[in-house]
Amino acid sequence: MHVDDYLVRGARARLEEFFDGLCKHLEHKPPVFINDEDEVHFVGKRITQMFDEDGNKWYHLDQQRDMDAFLEEHGFVGVRNVAAPVASKALMTSDSALLDKPMATRYRSIVVSLQYFASETQWHLSHAVARLSQMNAAPTAGAEKQLHQLMGWLTANTGRELSAPVMQTTTWDVYSDSDHAGDRALGTRSHTGVVIVCNGAPAQWRSNEQPVTAVSVRVLRCMLLLKRSGMQGLPSGRQRSFSVKCPLPLTHKWTTVRLQSFSLT
Secondary structure, three states: OOOOOOOOOOOHHHHHHHHHHHHHHOOOOOOOOOOOOOOEEEOOEEEEEEEOOOOOEEEEEEOHHHHHHHHHHOOOOOOOOOOOOOOOHHHHHOOOOEOOHHHHHHHHHHHHHHHHHHHHOOHHHHHHHHHHHOOOOOOEHHHHHHHHHHHHHHHOOOOOOEEEEOOOOEEEEEEEEEOOOOOOOOOOOOEEEEEEEEOOEEEEEEEEEOOOOOOOHHHHHHHHHHHHHOOOOOOHHHHHHHOOOOOOOOOOOOOOOEEEEEEEO
16 A cells, blocks of 8 residues: 555654654654644645744745746746736626637636635635636637736736634634626625634635525525534534534624624634
């Protein structure tokens, strides 16, 4: 059996004991430990730690190395800075001419890569990538312009990371919001965004077009409730990573975007 990479968490002394015992039975490369000077690269992600001026330990997770290589591969180096991932949503419908087969294939390839980054660490790309994905079946010249705008923004923002402090308690916050037919050039269905935050760091997020057209704000909120209820908790793998179960509540508050906050000790 061959195992490529795995991540182990625990006290340093116990980890050293574990790897010493493992190396006696299996051929194994030396482990890399996270500390103030070293960093760990694991399945395309970089994990680092640091202490702030108050002595609090922070962990950081990013994909900058892979994103820089991705942008260079597709020729997006030294391009003009863009103010936001979707600085002008009108670009999507500015040109309805269909791309030829090679360019359409390139479009889909880039969007799939962006979906990976958006699902792993770049939560702020979720809405922009979801819009681009709607054009995968028949990419247009306008969709390609919208894609290039997003790539231009990404060239100056590959260093964005997920960061969270080490705390004695675990606090979860859930945020959810939706527009009301806010992208009418692409259709009348509203778009829903949900993010689950753990100790200030996004832990799970989603941005999806609603399945039906909401004819009123009341219907819109019902659709948002259903979408939010569909995210009752983190995937089991992420729950194991946090070493805690996430019993997200079903109660909602519509008076504010912030739905619910609670702590686990």
